Amino acid sequence: MRNSQVQIPTSREQCLALDAADPLAPFRTQYTLPANGVYLDGNSLGVLPVRTPEIVRRTVEEEWGQDLITSWNKHGWTELPFVLGDRIAPLIGAGPAEVVVCDSVSVNLFKVLTAALRLRSGRRTVLGERDSFPTDLYIAEGVTGLFEGARSVLLPSLDSADDLDAHLDEGVAAVVLSQVDYRTGRLLDMGAITAKVHAAGALMIWDLCHSAGALPIELTTHQVDFAVGCTYKYLNAGPCAPSFLYAAPRHHAAVEQPLTGWFGHAAPFAFESGYRPAEGIGQFLTSFPPLLALAGLRATLEIWEDVDLAQLRAKSLALTGLFIEQCADLEVVTPRQEKLRGSQVAIRHQDGFPVVQALIERGVIGDFRAPDLMRFGFTPLYVSYTEVWDAAQALREVLASGEWQAERFATRGAVT
Template sequence: MPTDFAATRALFDLPAGLCYLDGNSLGPLPRTARERMARAMDEWGRLLIGGWNQAGWMAQPGLLGDRIGRLIGAEPGHTVVGDTLSIKVYQALAAALALVPGRRIVLSDTGNFPSDLYMAEGLLRMLGDGHALRLVEPEAVGDAITEEVAVLLLTEVDYRTGRRHDMPALTRKAHEAGALAIWDLAHSAGAFPVDVTAGGADFAVGCTYKYLNGGPGAPAFIAVAPRHAEAAPAALSGWLGHRAPFAFDLSYVPGRGVERFRVGTPPVLAMAALDAALDIWDAIDMEDLRQRSLALADRFIKGVLDAVPELELVTPREAERRGSQVSFRHPEGYAAMQALIARGVVGDFRAPDIMRFGIAPLYIGEAEIDRAVDVLAEVMERRLWDNPAYRIRAPVT
């Protein structure tokens, strides 16, 4: 049955009159999340420490991992939830490097999210021994995959421009060169169909607070290909990644498969909100979502370029080359975005000059797209951004 996107909008608690085009940064509140979190709070109050067993808190990272795994094409039993995306990047990269001994180069691109690069820099600096991070322009990644490379570390969709890498092609090239591939799905999971198994990914990581709508600070996930599950070492050998944590051994024994990539105590309340959000995805056909996303994005692109030719589109026009966001460049992009937000159209800004608009069909339709075009045209044509108040940079842009 085709996905009813008019019905899915009612599943979210959005302020009346708000045109929310920032789900690529933080998804809105699922209506059932309050009740689900209240239930977890009640379990905490009634059961106290017994909640870990009686309410099944300890099993949630794997159960939620499998629900996300279905959305990203991971094999059942090979995805786990917990910690932050930066920690999962670190774990995946450390494990991948250990699986390719004798090589020292991690290849990434200049469009990767800085946090991924920071984690790589920190790990490689600690490893020493000639380990280095090599960055190339996004279009040059394929040609830069040589037999020097140990690991290819890429974010599938560029957080600034929305440009999408070809996961199967680049992973295949990495494997042909004897390297492994790690894919960050922060702007992919919940945005369009993903298949890490068919794409050959060795490791995949991602967050759940963007398109998956898990809430601010919602836990991250990591998926490990079955071929590496028992061989990949756990660089962050946390207590809950131990094979028998409640044996309290003084030496670490890695858990089985992806379980070894658990680190800290599961965030029970955050997982309750994520659990509610994932219920929505059970009724979503991802191909329907993708087609709807592309149609809305095309409508937005055409509307903006027709009405505001001074804006430079930086998102690829070709459907296969983009994710589910549209980005424009303008020298006054920050102030212009603040003017939009003041008028009820919410996107965000990424330095130095990019205005981003997330296209999330679960709660965005033609009416929101057309309104965003009209307000953006008014802001630019009337120079409404030229207001000192809109130039004051907030901590989060």
């Protein structure tokens, strides 16, 4: 079932040995972790890096508090959306001046999808997956609602690139897909799908929310047109921190995005009355992201400068593989094949909600997605092999003991 040299431990002793030899283990000290727990929800909200409070404090007290407006130059505020975009670029296989940090994933998807429909003006269909993270579907509805005759078509979940064949007709302007499914953890083949979409004359937009910081991504290699992604899951920039937007340089000259705020202008401080988009990636800026939120991103991206993405991927596959094998008697919906797997594992269980609550009481923090999925995220920079072993044993014990049936676990919360 496995198809790489990733070593999956089969005992707690092996886990301890792997942790001792883990080249990524030193990163763990860079994060603030729950005192007596195993945090397996980094695919929802990444934990706080140790260095972040001080960098936020400095931004608040020194940059804002003392230096005030002079910080725009003195502390390089003006350049931050580009500087931080350039630091994210290597994590997603992009080059300098191809990524910018701004707004939310939803707003950035709105920009690139509208731009895509304009670039393919003879075509009016947007393809997506019915089970994608809903905001992508809703934004596709919002965008197509602005173009006469445009529509958003939702397909069943793709098993492979070939599933697109029947739908890639000459009416398709753009395809929007999540590289990693937020529920199942299924990883799509970015190269094969992008090539197929291009062969049909359409543009490819990838949502990287569940893949950026979870595995190596190769946007340039695969000639992806546009991508968006969040920074608060595997990248640990802080709750709802600003998103990033990638646009292939070959589109920079012809593209036209509709959220034409002043920071996307060629000369924002000339205060001209007519809009002239900036050249390059800057034209995707609208306004300026909140500086306090950018401080969280500045902090965490310092850590990522030292991460080897091949090591990250190898450990991620080992952690998810370990959890899957230890839960093999449960209904694991995450693909066993490594090339089809992101960095999370989902298990279907009709009583998933109280089971997750019972696990949380034992200190194992995962989450639940209606109607019946338990999700566990594995963040290689701060989760150890031994923790994953212990979490799997805890899950088995919770199920075997029936402790999840206690009344206190029955109420379904809105988010957690």
